[in-house]
Amino acid sequence: MEDEIDFIIDSTKEAMANALTHLKKKFVNIRAGKATPSMVGGVMVDYYGSPTPLSQVANVNTPDGMTITIAPWEKGLIPEIEKGIHLANLGFNPMNNGESVIINVPPLTEERRRDLAKQAKHEAEESKIGVRNDRKNAMNEIKDLDISEDLQKNLEDDVQEMTNAHIKTIDELLTVKEKEIMTV
Template identity: 85%
Template sequence: MEEEIKFILDSTKEAMHDALLHLEKKFVNIRAGKATPSMVAGVMVDYYGSPTPLGQVANVSTPDGMTITIQPWEKNLIPDIEKGIHLANIGFNPMNNGESIIINVPPLTEERRRDLAKQAKHEAEESKIGVRNDRKNANSELKDLDISEDLQKNVEIDIQKMTDEHINKIDAILTKKEKEIMTV
């Protein structure tokens, strides 16, 4: 019985932690005004007939906060990389100088910053819903066990503490991301 309870608690904690990791991955895709290589991470390039991630055919760097530089390992890939950036529909206009591709990242408007903050709030709320669903699943698994009411109540309290911890972590991550987005 003790092992089953421990298993429920461990799997619930892992599922809640996965919700946090998922949120952090989502937040990487919400840009906060300054250029980062992750902004073009989703770009696929036609590399000799097969779609390949940009990071596997070029070096992506950010020399300053407003510029992304893409240095392909093969010069003949420049048109394919530009095409990939346009097809990715990420809102950037690539320029090439024959050697590399330069993307100037425009500064965010106040309205766009508010939209991005709303998007971040939505993603955080989705993660909170996931954590609450994990709590619900754990509590229903607990009810299926043949244990005393006192033990069940104590374990439910532990699950609720775990839920509260993860919700607070989500709030902290959201606050940090909102501050990052709204900082000009």
């Protein structure tokens, strides 16, 4: 019985931590002004018929705060890289010079900053929903256990405390990201 309780608590902690990790990854892809290689981290390239992450077929660098350069290891991949960037729908217009793909990252307008802040808020809300679903699953599993009402209530309180802590962390991450986005 003790093992089942530990398993429920541990799996709930892990699931909630995964929601935070996922949110952090999503936030990395929401740009806040300066060009970074992670902006094209989610781009997939058709490499000999199989979708491959951009980082596995090219070097991605940022020579300055407004430019991303992508130097493919095979020059024949340049059109595929451009196509992958367009398909990723990042809002970038890639150019090539025959040797590499160059992306000029435009400065963010006030309207675009607000849109990115909304996107960050949406991602945070999705993570909160995930945490709440994890709480609901844990509560249901606890109810199914054959334990005393006092122990059940204590376990439910523990799960609720975990939920509150994770939602507070999500709110803090969102506040930091919104500040980063809105800072010119």
